[in-house]
Amino acid sequence: VHWTAEEKAFITSTWAKVNVEADGHEALCRLLVVYPWTQRYFSSFGNLSNVTAISGNAKVKAHGKKVLTAVGSAIQHIDDVKHYLADLSKSHAQELHVDPENFKRLTEVMVIVFAGKLGSSFTPQVQAAWEKFNAVLVAALSHGYF
Numbered sequence: 295v296h297w298t299a300e301e302k303a304f305i306t307s308t309w310a311k312v313n314v315e316a317d318g319h320e321a322l323c324r325l326l327v328v329y330p331w332t333q334r335y336f337s338s339f340g341n342l343s344n345v346t347a348i349s350g351n352a353k354v355k356a357h358g359k360k361v362l363t364a365v366g367s368a369i370q371h372i373d374d375v376k377h378y379l380a381d382l383s384k385s386h387a388q389e390l391h392v393d394p395e396n397f398k399r400l401t402e403v404m405v406i407v408f409a410g411k412l413g414s415s416f417t418p419q420v421q422a423a424w425e426k427f428n429a430v431l432v433a434a435l436s437h438g439y440f
């Protein structure tokens with residue numbers, strides 16, 4: 295994947311405004327509410343029976359931060375995301391048995407969260423850079439399935 299300097303700048307400038315804890319929490323809550331079948335992977339998290347339970351669940355909060363922190367680290371390795379995320383991909387494939395379709399769903403809710411947060415500064419060009427990054431992220435996380 296080739297990244298232009300402008301695309302990299304769009305990604306890093308968005309990331310500078312991201313709060314991994316709050317935004318990670320919102321993204322994971324949205325995933326669990328909008329795509330409820332994703333709840334099945336988090337049976338160890340306890341009560342996820344409704345929106346209030348999901349958004350008040352401390353494990354959801356902690357995990358959202360973990361996920362966005364991993365996205366932030368992948369941005370630091372933007373030219374080699376596939377190798378950087380190889381172990382995480384393997385664990386999602388072989389231990390967690392996550393259907394890789396769900397990676398795409400998570401990147402979609404991430405875009406919604408960023409758009410809501412950045413408002414008019416989440417321009418079409420910024421979104422385009424994120425759609426490209428998310429495709430790279432999804433491909434990297436899906437790589438361990440093959």
Ligand code: HEM
Binds near residue numbers: 335361386396397401
């Ligand atoms: C665990 C990242 C998508 C289900 C993890 C961990 C990270 C992570 C960093 C912790 C691994 C560790 O502690 O060694 C990501 C990233 C994703 C993603 C960056 C996409 C951008 C998903 C999706 C699902 C999922 C879509 C399911 C729908 C899980 C589960 C765990 C986990 C069940 C274990 C949770 C626990 O028991 O603590 N993920 N993940 N992940 N992930 Fe993902």
